[in-house]
Amino acid sequence: MPTNFYMFFVAALIPLLVGAAYYSKALFGKSWMQVNGFRDADLEGGNMGLIMGLAYFFSLVFSFFMAGLVIHQGHVFQMMIPEALESGSAAQQQFNDLMVQYGDQHRNFGHGALHGGLFGVSLALPMIAINALFERRGWKYILIHAGYWLITSLLVGGLLCATLEYAPMT
Secondary structure (H helix, E strand, C coil): CECCCCHHHHHCHHHHHHHHHHCCCCCCHHHHHHHHCCCHHHHCCCCHHHHHHHHHHHHHHHHHHHHHHHCCHHHHHHHHCCHHHCCCCHHHHHHHHHHHHHCCCCCCHHHHHHHHHHHHHHHHHHHHHHHHHHCCCCHHHHHHHHHHHHHHHHHHHHHHHHHCCECCCC
């Protein structure tokens, strides 16, 4: 587990902040409203506390997922469970030795953003497109939402890869 666990909570703010800018009328908000057939009056009301609270919760879940996707060292640890969890075990020592030698490999914003972008293109885009096709939505709808998730996953992946820190296992 990261020693700076709070970074998951910071990263979970990114989808909300990007969404506020991306879906604003200054950027893609007008197009988003148009493809959904929304008017300003349609978006008034609603329990914004509940909406924002659930959005933040799901963004937190997304952040945990992205950390596993962008930080490869966790995969090594997963291969060594449960032995690596035993204090003083050979597996734990091997894991710690590997982390001393390779723990900082590919641990930067660019690498995390790369994997975040791959997520956006290979997972978010197809899922949005499949739903949109069955809902009889057009490509404009698909590209608006896929663009949001591409930007969001680039930033979340980059931030987590560059900032999460892990202590040696004892």
